[in-house]
Amino acid sequence: MTDQIQPGSGPETHGDLDDLDDLVLHLADVGVRRGGNDLLRGVDWQVELDERWVVLGGNGAGKTTLLRLAGAELHPTAGVVHVLGERMGRVNVFELRTRVGFATAAIGGRIPPDETVLDVVVSAGYAVLGRWREEYDQLDTGRAGGLLKSMGIAHLAERTFGTLSEGERKRTLIARALMTDPELLLLDEPAAGLDLGGREDLVGRLSELAMDPDAPATVLVTHHVEEIPPGFTHLLLLARGEVVAQGLIDDVLTSENLSAAFGQPLELERSGDRYFARRSTGHTVRTDE
């Protein structure tokens, strides 16, 4: 049995008249409980239009669960979730999801391996995972081509998805998530599984996206401070389903908060606009001082 919300579930409404519905995300005292476990507990979180958030935490902290709430894929067990001004439980989630770009390995796993890269991206506009269902017009193809170019994989447009490397897949899925010009972009561990060069290239591209004033509000989930792209503005630290700290990255990303989130003494270093972390030895020499 799946805990995923089925498309079209819940009564249809058009908008919600609550205050604060111009926020991109608004979670108030939210909990998610499964099988007697609290996956999330007491989460308060607000994301505004021009913000780019990183959600950071260890394995099992609840990051993906939080992202699935943000993507209207899960209902909370407790509290209230608004996504793009719509209150979960009172909105047609199928319509709502067309306004959210979601790049996750789980979506990658559902793409037919013989689908071409261009079609994987173009087909996002029709909320289908297969070219055979729709004919696409030139405008869509042109937009998809532009997105592939911005992700540095224009040369792979005619390759089949199944033949791509991990890094090439990740970039294809990000281009796909952007295809519908979403109001909210959700990226679940976009750099996981990439080699050093691939990670650095992707961090650079995500940094460009973050600094683009026309880019959607973005939430990026990661395990590693090294993967925080310059231009991201806010950070939410999660541990065992609870928020450890949240706010502007400069305020929240400290050795103390990081240590609390990962349950061990960690030393944070900042070098330029990037961050690095390691287990504290008590003798760390800081390179930026």
Ligand SMILES: Nc1ncnc2c1ncn2[C@@H]1O[C@H](COP(=O)(O)OP(=O)(O)OP(=O)(O)O)[C@@H](O)[C@H]1O
């Ligand atoms: N349906 C479920 N029933 C019971 N426990 C679940 C269920 N789904 C997830 N969990 C547990 O909830 C916790 C949070 O899961 P989640 O996938 O949100 O964590 P995460 O921070 O994304 O972890 P990771 O970094 O390892 O991907 C994990 O301990 C997971 O085992």
